[in-house]
Every structure is written in C-alpha cells, then in structure tokens.
C-alpha cells in the first residue's frame with residue numbers, strides 16, 4: 412500500500428463504525444434471509460458495494476442524493492398501504508410498537524433502514540479508504556455529510572412511497588414534539604403524496620409518571636403540523652397516549 416499524501420482531515424464527529432462493510436453485509440443477509448425471506452432475491456454483495464461507493468473517495472461535505480441512487484435502486488421494497496410508521500424524538504417507543512405489530516413498518520424495519528441504523532460512515536476525497544478517525548458532524552462541520560444526506564434521501568423515499576392511512580409516533584414529553592427542522596418535519600411530511608396518503612394519524616405519547624407534559628394534541632405546536640398537512644390536502648387526526656402504544660411503555 413502506498414503511503415497517503417495527506418492525512419485525512421480531522422472532523423468533529425465520530426469516525427466510521429469499525430467493520431462498517433462487514434456489518435452492512437451481515438445485516439443485509441440477516442434481513443433478507445431471516446427476517447424477511449420474501450426479499451431473499453436482494454443482492455447483498457452489490458448492495459454493500461453500492462453503499463461504500465456512494466461515499467468513498469469523495470469530499471464528505473459534498474455528499475448528494477445522487478450518490479445514493481444506485482443503493483436506493485438495489486434496496487427498493489414495497490411497503491403495504493396503511494402500514495408506514497413515522498417517528499420523531501420517539502425512536503425506542505416507535506420501534507417497540509412495530510416489533511409487536513409485525514405488519515407495521517418504520518424506516519428501520521425496511522431493508523435500507525435496517526442496514527444503516529446506528530452506523531456512521533464517511534470517506535475522504537484523497538483516499539480510497541473509510542475515515543475511521545472522524546467524520547463531519549452535521550451541526551459543527553457540514554450538513555451535506557454522507558450520513559445526513561443518506562437519511563434525508565431514504566426518509567424522502569419512505570415518505571413518497573407511503574400510502575393509505577399512515578401513522579407518526581410523537582413525543583409529548585419534550586419541548587419540540589413537532590419540530591419543523593427534524594427529518595419528519597423537514598423531509599417526510601413534505602414528501603407524502605396527497606391522493607396516495609389519505610390520513611396522517613399522530614399519536615402523542617407521554618412519559619409514564621411524568622409530572623409535566625410539554626404538549627398534547629391540543630397544543631399549538633400540533634396545529635402547526637395540522638396546518639402543513641391541510642395545505643397539502645392530507646387529513647390529520649391526533650390522539651394522546653394511544654393505548655396500543657401506551658401499554659408498551661410498561662413492558
């Protein structure tokens with residue numbers, strides 16, 4: 412191996428996850444062979460290559476949606492109507508819900524989301540290798556980093572493909588229950604197709620035993636969400652502490 416000309420730049424974010432490629436490959440096989448064998452035809456070797464090719468040897472502050480197009484194509488998946496579940500500030504609870512309701516899907520219950528969840532990755536324009544030392548932090552370095560662009564791109568596709576009645580699990584125990592700058596508020600709601608999605612059902616969940624809830628369905632912050640959807644001709648309903656999810660907080 413030739414010595415590299417310049418060391419990779421030091422960024423403020425965590426470096427790539429050790430054994431990134433092996434984890435991607437392993438998760439792809441786990442998903443397609445064990446969890447959802449109906450997707451057994453997916454080519455995990457190609458998916459792994461398309462994933463790393465999306466960001467290797469590239470400036471990690473100039474990642475683009477285009478970089479991920481082949482990966483998106485290789486991981487296309489049909490989610491049945493009425494089964495998409497979005498979430499914001501409620502990752503654990505939303506995933507507990509879809510673990511119990513196997514017919515419902517968060518993005519992380521789809522192949523691409525399952526493969527990438529919790530991982531970190533970036534490369535460097537001057538190298539063929541991943542940068543395991545550091546990666547751009549989305550707030551401190553640059554927003555167009557490989558991880559942020561990836562989640563925006565796959566979240567957009569997930570929303571575009573949603574149909575029928577869709578759900579969102581929101582956290583009523585934080586100040587930004589609905590956050591216009593979150594992926595849900597910035598990307599997903601704007602990419603739901605009116606006509607394809609009939610209604611968005613929001614479940615505003617509150618911590619058990621919490622003495623103070625920041626927001627409920629009657630809060631003005633929820634009206635912001637309702638207003639955006641009404642402008643887009645998508646119906647909206649909201650329920651506080653939806654029981655099928657509420658009871659999961661006790662387990």
Ligand code: 2NF
Nearest residue numbers: 497498499500501518528529549559562566593594595596
């Ligand atoms: O890591 C994921 N699995 C992930 C990341 C971003 C977006 C999943 N998503 C999709 C899911 F499908 C949900 O429907 O978007 C929805 C959730 O994203 P959100 O931004 O509305 O929810 P938060 O709880 O605010 O954030 C989720 C995670 O993403 C990080 C944030 O720190 C948290 O760990 N995050 C949010 N925006 C960015 C960004 N621009 C970000 N990380 C990097 N760059």
